[in-house]
Amino acid sequence: MTIKRFQIEGYKVALGHALTATWSGTPIKARGYVACYGGDHRFIAYFLTDDSQVPKPVYVVKNKVGAIFLPFKEMEPFVDLVRNERPIYAYLNSDRPEWNNIRTSLEPVGEEES
Numbered sequence: 001m002t003i004k005r006f007q008i009e010g011y012k013v014a015l016g017h018a019l020t021a022t023w024s025g026t027p028i029k030a031r032g033y034v035a036c037y038g039g040d041h042r043f044i045a046y047f048l049t050d051d052s053q054v055p056k057p058v059y060v061v062k063n064k065v066g067a068i069f070l071p072f073k074e075m076e077p078f079v080d081l082v083r084n085e086r087p088i089y090a091y092l093n094s095d096r097p098e099w100n101n102i103r104t105s106l107e108p109v110g111e112e113e114s
Helices: 072-084
Strands: 003-007 010-023 026-038 041-048 058-060 065-071 088-093 101-104
Touching: 010 072, 026 072, 026 088, 041 072, 041 088, 065 072, 072 101
Parallel strands: 041 065
Antiparallel strands: 003 088, 010 026, 026 041, 058 065, 088 101
16 A cells, blocks of 8 residues: 655646546546646546546556546635645545545634635
8 A cells, every 4th residue: 555645836727628538448528637746746636527437536656646536516626725725735545546635734723814
């Protein structure tokens, strides 16, 4: 089992009509994606069209990349999180890739962003 947690240092957002890729042999169609970068690792969240196949989440240890596949309607809160929270971390798990996620560190209750 390999677990990797890294601080997200940068990100890239892409939007399009039907961006295509193949993961674990499954072709996907996405309206957008958010690629998060930290050190030598990447975590990509694809936001799929309604008619796309949905692969299972994945963490490819040798390529240092993890991915999850979500409905397009979930893109806005994901982008909001990477854009407005600090620090933010990616979590990748090779045995339980369904646990791949982004998260904040512990924050005080009622904290407002400055």
